[in-house]
Amino acid sequence: MLLFPFFHLPLIFLLIPLLLYFLPALLARHKSDFTSIFLLNLFLGWTFIGWVIALVWALSAEPQPRPAAAPQPAAGPSQPARPGGPASAPGFFCSSCGKPFAPGARFCSSCGAPI
Numbered sequence: 268m269l270l271f272p273f274f275h276l277p278l279i280f281l282l283i284p285l286l287l288y289f290l291p292a293l294l295a296r297h298k299s300d301f302t303s304i305f306l307l308n309l310f311l312g313w314t315f316i317g318w319v320i321a322l323v324w325a326l327s328a329e330p331q332p333r334p335a336a337a338p339q340p341a342a343g344p345s346q347p348a349r350p351g352g353p354a355s356a357p358g359f360f361c362s363s364c365g366k367p368f369a370p371g372a373r374f375c376s377s378c379g380a381p382i
């Protein structure tokens with residue numbers, strides 16, 4: 268009867284090391300690469316370096332998705348600029364550097380390339 272109150276102690280001594288061993292996997296349970304972290308923790312967690320790598324990976328921030336870049340206008344063949352011609356219309360850009368050029372310009376004011 269005296270051992271009955273201490274019956275749960277062996278169970279605690281088993282659960283605490285298990286929780287510490289799988290701490291990286293528990294911390295990474297909501298990350299997108301949880302499976303990889305869990306497998307690393309499961310198979311290499313017994314080495315201290317494997318456990319530390321899994322822990323650092325679990326605590327690292329997820330990379331933020333980059334916003335999609337606006338599509339760039341396709342650079343057509345460069346034509347010499349003529350006053351009043353289509354190349355002098357607003358919205359035309361240098362085919363070398365991509366900067367807009369002034370109406371009637373024969374050379375790009377940014378890079379000096381012929382338009």
